[in-house]
Amino acid sequence: MNRSELLSFRQxxxxxxTTELLPFWVERMKDxxxxxxxxxxxxxxxxxxxxxxxxxxxxxxLYTVSSAHRxxxxxxxxxxxxKHGADFIINKMWDNEHGGxxxxxxxxxxxxxxxKILYGHSFAIYSLSEYTLATGDxxxxxxxxxxxxxxxxYCTDTYYGGYFEMFSRDWVLAGPGSQGGDRKxxxxxxxxxxxxxxxxxxxxxxxxxxxxxxxxxLLLNRINHPVYKTGIPQFYKDWSIAPQIKFDIIxxxxxxxxxxxxxxxxxxxxxxxxxxxxxxxxxxLDVLNIKPxxxxxxxxxxxxxxxxxxIDTEFGGVYVEGPxxxxxxxKEKEFWQQAEVLIGLLxxxxxxxxxxYWDAYKNVHRFVFDKVINKGVGEWFPLLxxxxxxxxxxxxxxxxxxxxxxRSMVQSIERMDKIAAKL
Amino acid sequence: MNRSELLSFRQxxxxxxTTELLPFWVERMKDxxxxxxxxxxxxxxxxxxxxxxxxxxxxxxLYTVSSAHRxxxxxxxxxxxxKHGADFIINKMWDNEHGGxxxxxxxxxxxxxxxKILYGHSFAIYSLSEYTLATGDxxxxxxxxxxxxxxxxYCTDTYYGGYFEMFSRDWVLAGPGSQGGDRKxxxxxxxxxxxxxxxxxxxxxxxxxxxxxxxxxLLLNRINHPVYKTGIPQFYKDWSIAPQIKFDIIxxxxxxxxxxxxxxxxxxxxxxxxxxxxxxxxxxLDVLNIKPxxxxxxxxxxxxxxxxxxIDTEFGGVYVEGPxxxxxxxKEKEFWQQAEVLIGLLxxxxxxxxxxYWDAYKNVHRFVFDKVINKGVGEWFPLLxxxxxxxxxxxxxxxxxxxxxxRSMVQSIERMDKIAAKL
Numbered sequence: 001m002n003r004s005e006l007l008s009f010r011q012x013x014x015x016x017x018t019t020e021l022l023p024f025w026v027e028r029m030k031d032x033x034x035x036x037x038x039x040x041x042x043x044x045x046x047x048x049x050x051x052x053x054x055x056x057x058x059x060x061x062l063y064t065v066s067s068a069h070r071x072x073x074x075x076x077x078x079x080x081x082x083k084h085g086a087d088f089i090i091n092k093m094w095d096n097e098h099g100g101x102x103x104x105x106x107x108x109x110x111x112x113x114x115x116k117i118l119y120g121h122s123f124a125i126y127s128l129s130e131y132t133l134a135t136g137d138x139x140x141x142x143x144x145x146x147x148x149x150x151x152x153x154y155c156t157d158t159y160y161g162g163y164f165e166m167f168s169r170d171w172v173l174a175g176p177g178s179q180g181g182d183r184k185x186x187x188x189x190x191x192x193x194x195x196x197x198x199x200x201x202x203x204x205x206x207x208x209x210x211x212x213x214x215x216x217x218l219l220l221n222r223i224n225h226p227v228y229k230t231g232i233p234q235f236y237k238d239w240s241i242a243p244q245i246k247f248d249i250i251x252x253x254x255x256x257x258x259x260x261x262x263x264x265x266x267x268x269x270x271x272x273x274x275x276x277x278x279x280x281x282x283x284x285l286d287v288l289n290i291k292p293x294x295x296x297x298x299x300x301x302x303x304x305x306x307x308x309x310x311i312d313t314e315f316g317g318v319y320v321e322g323p324x325x326x327x328x329x330x331k332e333k334e335f336w337q338q339a340e341v342l343i344g345l346l347x348x349x350x351x352x353x354x355x356x357y358w359d360a361y362k363n364v365h366r367f368v369f370d371k372v373i374n375k376g377v378g379e380w381f382p383l384l385x386x387x388x389x390x391x392x393x394x395x396x397x398x399x400x401x402x403x404x405x406x407r408s409m410v411q412s413i414e415r416m417d418k419i420a421a422k423l
Numbered sequence: 424m425n426r427s428e429l430l431s432f433r434q435x436x437x438x439x440x441t442t443e444l445l446p447f448w449v450e451r452m453k454d455x456x457x458x459x460x461x462x463x464x465x466x467x468x469x470x471x472x473x474x475x476x477x478x479x480x481x482x483x484x485l486y487t488v489s490s491a492h493r494x495x496x497x498x499x500x501x502x503x504x505x506k507h508g509a510d511f512i513i514n515k516m517w518d519n520e521h522g523g524x525x526x527x528x529x530x531x532x533x534x535x536x537x538x539k540i541l542y543g544h545s546f547a548i549y550s551l552s553e554y555t556l557a558t559g560d561x562x563x564x565x566x567x568x569x570x571x572x573x574x575x576x577y578c579t580d581t582y583y584g585g586y587f588e589m590f591s592r593d594w595v596l597a598g599p600g601s602q603g604g605d606r607k608x609x610x611x612x613x614x615x616x617x618x619x620x621x622x623x624x625x626x627x628x629x630x631x632x633x634x635x636x637x638x639x640x641l642l643l644n645r646i647n648h649p650v651y652k653t654g655i656p657q658f659y660k661d662w663s664i665a666p667q668i669k670f671d672i673i674x675x676x677x678x679x680x681x682x683x684x685x686x687x688x689x690x691x692x693x694x695x696x697x698x699x700x701x702x703x704x705x706x707x708l709d710v711l712n713i714k715p716x717x718x719x720x721x722x723x724x725x726x727x728x729x730x731x732x733x734i735d736t737e738f739g740g741v742y743v744e745g746p747x748x749x750x751x752x753x754k755e756k757e758f759w760q761q762a763e764v765l766i767g768l769l770x771x772x773x774x775x776x777x778x779x780y781w782d783a784y785k786n787v788h789r790f791v792f793d794k795v796i797n798k799g800v801g802e803w804f805p806l807l808x809x810x811x812x813x814x815x816x817x818x819x820x821x822x823x824x825x826x827x828x829x830r831s832m833v834q835s836i837e838r839m840d841k842i843a844a845k846l
Contacts, residue, residue, distance in 0.1 A: 218582055
């Protein structure tokens with residue numbers, strides 16, 4: 001690995017973050033009229049007028065501006081923008097009767113969907129903890145704690161372990177099948193690890209640490225494939241593998257077939273999730289003061305699976321998904337998978353020092369900077385063909401927001417600095 | 424079964440309850456000076472002066488007077504006695520800083536042991552729910568709900584399922600071994616079923632129902648022996664069987680060897696617990712509106728194991744414990760095991776109608792009335808030889824109180840009335 005090459009990649013990331021990504025959002029996201037963030041933008045970065053504010057998008061925006069402020073970007077301006085979003089989340093989205101956050105509001109802050117979804121509450125814990133870490137405003141950790149308490153009360157499965165995910169407004173568990181009440185997912189348990197990591201980093205409370213450690217055990221021993229260490233997307237409540245179906249209340253713009261079930265529904269793993277899981281776990285271990293070497297073998301297997309199967313050595317970038325044992329089903333390119341694999345590969349470089357991880361990083365980095373970024377606008381296209389032609393072109397909506405893109409740049413720069421310090 | 428014989432047993436139980444047991448406690452238990460209940464009495468029913476009020480004894484007394492009032496005994500007097508105890512528990516034993524109830528107070532209400540023990544919190548939920556059911560005082564269910572919430576937050580094991588049991592005042596999990604932090608017990612999970620049943624009966628909340636159903640699954644599928652359906656006393660957190668050790672903070676006056684470990688520590692089951700589990704489950708199913716016939720096979724196996732191994736056909740009464748596969752280790756007679764087996768055997772009569780359960784009931788009933796009751800005083804001897812000679816003679820202390828004795832009479836009379844209605 002060449003130091004000047006590394007620094008040129010770092011510089012490219014820094015310029016993108018500070019002159020394109022952050023300005024894109026700072027100029028557009030503040031809803032001066034109604035509070036909270038505007039999150040729907042078209043290919044040209046114009047507000048589409050879509051009348052919704054999702055729990056996911058509001059909390060992810062709060063995370064983005066809080067974490068960027070904490071990392072030293074924005075000359076202080078991002079703290080005010082974070083407070084603006086925290087005010088809306090706390091004052092408008094919190095359910096004073098039953099506790100927890102509503103799933104979907106309109107722009108004015110009226111309820112559109114009142115269901116309680118663990119995925120969203122996980123991001124509430126994550127962003128509100130990060131907000132207090134970044135600004136010192138005690139309301140963030142206060143509401144993160146309250147949300148944690150509700151999650152422990154209503155979502156845990158005290159028989160099989162793990163968490164149920166879908167509830168009505170008053171926290172009654174949803175029915176089975178597409179209502180999601182009988183399922184447990186990689187997605188939710190992984191984002192809960194991310195959330196509990198920040199919660200514990202902020203609170204230092206033993207119970208937050210303990211539940212984080214338990215969630216890590218769930219991910220390593222129930223959710224990851226026993227041989228390939230790749231993530232299995234969906235389970236029944238007893239942790240037997242469930243076919244990957246689409247839920248009535250979705251949290252991402254996923255591409256399911258008409259039947260509402262994934263092709264290869266029971267043998268499917270997602271490269272972006274695997275790399276994201278690995279780096280989030282490395283970060284969690286760092287916060288827990290546990291050496292990542294304890295899980296070195298697992299990290300090696302995950303990163304090798306990503307590099308060997310998920311990287312397109314011909315056209316660049318990261319594929320969508322494939323079988324656990326290797327190979328690829330879906331060769332299109334999703335924005336968030338690029339973002340997460342970038343961070344993961346830099347962690348692989350730091351942990352193992354192998355040149356092949358750096359080569360893979362450079363591949364994905366070039367694909368992102370040459371194909372994924374919407375030049376002159378500043379955000380990333382959400383979905384592209386294998387060759388890098390945009391398929392979806394919106395810059396923001398309820399499930400596509402700045403969390404993956406900004407975090408990828410902030411975290412990648414931090415890791416490249418660590419690598420450079422060793423060279 | 425003979426109706427007049429049944430009614431004579433019922434009459435004997437009723438007279439004991441109304442002219443001996445309840446008067447014994449009503450005359451002695453009210454601490455007029457300090458609030459709460461006095462719980463330490465010698466063989467003659469004199470206050471021993473022991474300067475402690477345990478969470479177990481205060482809550483069990485509250486359950487006793489509340490449930491007897493709800494069942495129609497005491498001409499209204501017991502409601503005031505219940506309120507007197509609830510006041511002390513809520514105003515003196517609740518930890519306003521960290522939540523939950525202290526483990527041990529002195530008579531004046533100063534803290535002696537500030538640890539948080541799930542066993543005690545289970546009885547707090549049980550008794551406070553029963554108190555509201557009996558009197559309508561909303562403070563009971565308010566504090567039962569708060570305690571449930573804390574238990575879900577701090578005690579659940581979200582990896583292996585089930586509950587951790589031993590904590591410091593600020594709910595940090597205790598260390599391993601005799602500190603108990605790495606153990607899970609039949610005792611606690613069974614008493615939690617009892618508590619969640621009353622909580623759900625009082626609140627009607629879905630989350631209380633759901634956690635009760637999960638706890639029942641834990642008891643049936645993790646804690647009961649897979650073949651003999653007998654209770655296994657102690658487990659490690661992964662539900663592998665642990666040798667039965669004595670904890671530093673105990674909740675019963677158990678007879679461990681000097682080494683702090685039971686003889687036959689890994690193959691030991693207790694007849695009183697098994698019968699108590701069965702009737703508590705039958706009651707839980709009734710509250711849940713589930714027919715007990717669903718688990719008929721399990722109940723049959725448990726009751727037959729109790730009758731075939733636990734009943735002393737020569738000298739009468741119920742032995743202490745023996746191996747899961749049958750036989751007896753300890754032939755002494757503990758008071759509470761007699762009390763629980765009485766109720767269980769009457770449930771067996773109701774469920775199956777077999778004469779052998781009635782014969783066994785008559786055996787234990789006679790032993791209790793001829794040997795265990797301290798005649799002229801009114802309460803039961805806590806421990807007797809196989810032949811019925813008292814070994815321990817105190818009538819009350821922190822772990823020996825009125826909950827088993829009064830409940831046994833109230834519940835037995837109720838069941839004999841049901842049987843009589845069928846004859």
